[in-house]
Amino acid sequence: MSLHPVDIVGTGETVLHLVSAVLMYQSDRGDVYATSHPVVPDAQHQGRKVIGAGVPLSKGALAKFADAVSAATAFAGFLPANLLFSSPNLIAWWAPAQVRMTWFKAAGSGKVAGHGEAAHPALVFVATPNDWFVFALAEDARPAPTTRLRHAPHFNVWDGGRICTGNVELPPTFGAEVIHSYENAFFRSHFTHPNRDKAVKYKGGIQRLWLDQLDSPDPAAMQRALVDSKETLQEAIARIAARTNN
Known part of the structure; x- marks a missing residue:
């Protein structure tokens, strides 16, 4: 899978903090399974964070996540006639x-x-x-x-x-x-x-x-x-x- 950069645009200085992670798994048949994980401080290394234990992501939560991503990446503007x-x-x-x-x-x-x-x-x-x-x-x-x-x-x-x-x-x-x-x-x-x-x-x-x-x-x-x-x-x-x- 190829990765593409994402531009984050804000009106002023914006600080982003990693708070959670979604891990996705896919079978050879195309079945998809996802888990949601909190990002927590590493008890062994001060200042570092690790991905915590996850819980299954429900279909509803996964659909909501997909809708949010789609809205953020969708084209906004008048559609060219061609x-x-x-x-x-x-x-x-x-x-x-x-x-x-x-x-x-x-x-x-x-x-x-x-x-x-x-x-x-x-x-x-x-x-x-x-x-x-x-x-x-x-x-x-x-x-x-x-x-x-x-x-x-x-x-x-x-x-x-x-x-x-x-x-x-x-x-x-x-x-x-x-x-x-x-x-x-x-x-x-x-x-x-x-x-x-x-x-x-x-x-x-x-x-x-x-x-x-x-x-x-x-x-x-x-x-x-x-x-x-x-x-x-x-x-x-x-x-x-x-x-x-x-």
Whole structure:
């Protein structure tokens, strides 16, 4: 399980004292058991505290604790219209199809280099505190949980949709309020190299696709080139959430 820092914001100087601890246990089947422990002075070492004997945490107390954590970590603010899913450690949103200025930086014969306008399909982005992913959509419309995704036809994208960050600067904070910053980091970066075989269905492959797009943006040709990812939006989010929680 990965641990993430928590920011504690106060209006003045705030002193926090450790007073109790909750220990959680989980079986291989996913059963969860929790105990609550007071934090007490250590009789053998002055000034030090230890976790005392615990008592089982009831389902009601555990639910109350979970609600408090959820309230403290939930997004507070107006929801962006393109937001699809939000949890403390994962957000997903979609971007409509659009002809965009696109940059490539690659050397060698036959590789894409330079910049120009190119057609991009409708995309779904999924971001976690440490990673981000992108998928394409077969239609230029807001997807539902059961919508089947397509592989993003872009360079620098691995199987499973994970984006190779390279030297791209991601937003310093995580949450729905920085969706625009994530999109800028993706669309305004230099695409450098293909990361997967058979990324598109196009004569000449992914490099030819983008060279042709730079020569003359063609949204219909881009749409026809998309490859089925064999995952729905709901399935992709569940997979990425499980990866994040491990």
